Amino acid sequence: MSRIVTFAQQKGGAGKTTVLTQLAHHWLASGLKVALVDLDPQGSLTRWAAMRSDMACTASSDWKAGSDIRAAARKADLVLVDCPGNADILLRATIRDSDLVIAPSQPSMMDLWALEPVLEMAKKEKTPLRVLLNRVPPTGRAAQDAREVLGADLLDQHLGNRVIFQQAFAMGKAAAELQPRSKAAIEVSAVAAEIDAIS
Numbered sequence: 001m002s003r004i005v006t007f008a009q010q011k012g013g014a015g016k017t018t019v020l021t022q023l024a025h026h027w028l029a030s031g032l033k034v035a036l037v038d039l040d041p042q043g044s045l046t047r048w049a050a051m052r053s054d055m056a057c058t059a060s061s062d063w064k065a066g067s068d069i070r071a072a073a074r075k076a077d078l079v080l081v082d083c084p085g086n087a088d089i090l091l092r093a094t095i096r097d098s099d100l101v102i103a104p105s106q107p108s109m110m111d112l113w114a115l116e117p118v119l120e121m122a123k124k125e126k127t128p129l130r131v132l133l134n135r136v137p138p139t140g141r142a143a144q145d146a147r148e149v150l151g152a153d154l155l156d157q158h159l160g161n162r163v164i165f166q167q168a169f170a171m172g173k174a175a176a177e178l179q180p181r182s183k184a185a186i187e188v189s190a191v192a193a194e195i196d197a198i199s
């Protein structure tokens, strides 16, 4: 059976699309058949996928979303769903259909507070959710503070603030394709391994 992982968080700029593309490449390289569904009308995931030929990407919205996600799931081992910032009925239905929600967030208190609606939605729909800290500064207490707020909902692994993620995105690539031994690539592998271990 195919696994559906949805990337959601109300706040725009949290890193949903960036993180999704990095993980998509990781799982593809590990041998899985990966399909993408882009629910964001801005279409940045669609543009990224259009620059490569190894992952099908369906741009979808509204009433079509559920059937498009299920159609993707019939053809792939793993479906990764990118969501727009605003939370609405579409997000709730998508979370209901998902096996896991990953909510990327920058580690500031303001960003962590903005997670509340998606945390609540996932709880109501009984879909497991993990927060992934993104753009974590190399020094400071940001990650520890986030742990105190989020507890077990937070992944142990996180991603730093790395220019290569931006460069790779613009080229339709992942950091691991440009610099396989970079810190960015190593971080992505560690995050993926932790997500793989969630049953």
Ligand SMILES: Nc1ncnc2c1ncn2[C@@H]1O[C@H](COP(=O)(O)OP(=O)(O)O)[C@@H](O)[C@H]1O
Residues within 6 Å of the ligand: 011, 012, 013, 014, 015, 016, 017, 018, 019, 044, 134, 135, 159, 160, 161, 162, 163, 165, 166, 169
């Ligand atoms: N870990 C990171 N390091 C550096 N830049 C990042 C990182 N994550 C995201 N960004 C940048 O932040 C901006 C917002 O990211 P994006 O993935 O579009 O967020 P969202 O999809 O949640 O709106 C983009 O310009 C992206 O390149």
Ligand SMILES: [Mg+2]
Residues within 6 Å of the ligand: 016, 017, 018, 040, 044, 082, 083
């Ligand atoms: Mg996005």
